[in-house]
Amino acid sequence: MIKDRTIYLTFTLLCLASYSWLFYQLTGNIVYSNESICIFHNITHLPCPSCGITRSVIYILEGNFSAGFFLNPLGLIAFLGLIIIPIWLLYDLLSKKYSLALFYRNAEKFMQKKPVAITLIILICANWGWNILKCL
């Protein structure tokens, strides 16, 4: 069983890393160049399932929701997560509850059910295929 402390540490680090990465991309203006730090992309020259999420989130931040969605639908999920999770972390910190850890465990259990897992795998693979077709 994964510990509560690990869950909170992972979420905090992920949020910090995502925000600093977004900030770096927004100020550095290298988003639209062909350089990539994705290992998978550099080795195979194919986009990975999550390629384009940064660009998608930046489109959404500019208010262009449909462009963001069509670039990579996962960007919408990432955007929502980036808004909700820091608030949730703060709420848990201030109220000394463990609601995020509880939610994480329940979500994990839900995703491990066979029908849900198969649906999610098919969706991710379909999105990956779309990414390859779009040549992200």
Add this chain to the structure above:
Amino acid sequence: MDSQKVDMFMMTNNKYFESYQLNLIRDRLLTLDDSRWGMIQSIQYKDPTTMLIVSFLGGSLGIDRFMIGDTGLGVGKLLTCGGLGIWALIDLFLIMGATREKNMFMLQRALM
């Protein structure tokens, strides 16, 4: 349980657990009823070395985390390109320990 059986179990399965857990497992098995032997024997443990290879090949897609059952962390790795490659690199060192902890969890569940 018979100490010979327990020692045989320990010999065949010691690579699946952390070294500090081995004595604990041995003591626990010695006090266990003989009728549970079949169930204890039939658990399929994940091999830490295999997981290391999986982590090396598919770590940036989170496949290693999915395989040991950490679905949430797997989704996190998948959506962030293996945590920008950094998380995938760190997991190369963590995954063997994580696999052993998962094996211990499986055994504990069977012992209860």
